[in-house]
Amino acid sequence: MNAFFLDKMHKIIQLLDDNGDGALTLDDFYGAADRVTLAFGHTHGSQAHHLIRDAYTQIWDKTYAPMDSDQDNILTFDELVDAHHDALHDPTTGYEHFRPLAQAFLTLADGDGDGVISRHEFVQTMIHAFRLTEDAARDAFDALDETGGGDLTHDQVHLAAKGFFCTDDPGAYGAGLFGPIAPVRA
Numbered sequence: 001m002n003a004f005f006l007d008k009m010h011k012i013i014q015l016l017d018d019n020g021d022g023a024l025t026l027d028d029f030y031g032a033a034d035r036v037t038l039a040f041g042h043t044h045g046s047q048a049h050h051l052i053r054d055a056y057t058q059i060w061d062k063t064y065a066p067m068d069s070d071q072d073n074i075l076t077f078d079e080l081v082d083a084h085h086d087a088l089h090d091p092t093t094g095y096e097h098f099r100p101l102a103q104a105f106l107t108l109a110d111g112d113g114d115g116v117i118s119r120h121e122f123v124q125t126m127i128h129a130f131r132l133t134e135d136a137a138r139d140a141f142d143a144l145d146e147t148g149g150g151d152l153t154h155d156q157v158h159l160a161a162k163g164f165f166c167t168d169d170p171g172a173y174g175a176g177l178f179g180p181i182a183p184v185r186a
Contacts, residue, residue: 003183004175005089005168009081010184015130024064024075029056032129039128040108048108055104063087063097088165095162102161105129106154116151126178136179143176 016024018031033052034044042048064075067083075083088094109121117125119141126137144152144160152160163174175181 002168004170004181005085006081007181007184008164008168009077009084011178011181012080012084013077015132015178022077024080025073026057026060029060032056035131036105036108036125036129039124040111042108052101052104052108055101059097059101084165089168090166094166095158098161098165099158102158103154106157110154116153117157118151119145122152122157130178132179140176140179144174 013022013024016028016032018028030053033049033056037044037046037049037052040048064080064083065073067079067086068075069079069082087097105125106117109117109125111121119138122141123134123137126132126140127134132140141152144156160174160177163169163172164177167175169175170181
């Protein structure tokens with residue numbers, strides 16, 4: 001595994017770890033779901049809320065829980081690295097594990113159902129679900145909006161998520177999906 005891949009795994013924990021313990025649980029994932037649900041005006045328990053929580057449950061059960069080597073329902077950094085490397089890091093099939101979760105986010109963010117994510121929708125998603133700063137969220141959007149049109153198709157967002165989760169190429173489209181990846185050496 002290269003250093004950029006490991007730096008991305010640190011970034012994932014940074015984005016989702018609610019209690020700052022350096023590990024992830026399903027409750028950390030639910031926290032992201034709850035924040036973005038409220039940000040787009042949906043209530044807890046609504047259909048939209050269930051959609052995104054169910055997608056997180058699915059990826060936890062199918063991808064992360066099997067890598068929880070001590071079965072304590074806590075994904076340590078090493079277990080996260082193993083899960084991503086073994087299940088998601090294949091550019092041919094790995095993204096299919098993640099696609100339902102990305103689609104749930106797209107459904108929630110694309111409030112008018114027009115098939116595109118506006119800059120505002122993208123920025124709000126990144127701020128609320130993943131706690132990016134507004135500047136980092138705007139910069140991430142701008143890096144993905146190669147034509148400068150001000151919106152992204154669902155396919156572009158899927159391609160960006162695939163570039164983030166399924167490659168270790170810092171130049172891949174989507175490598176900065178969640179803002180800059182700071183070098184971190186454990």
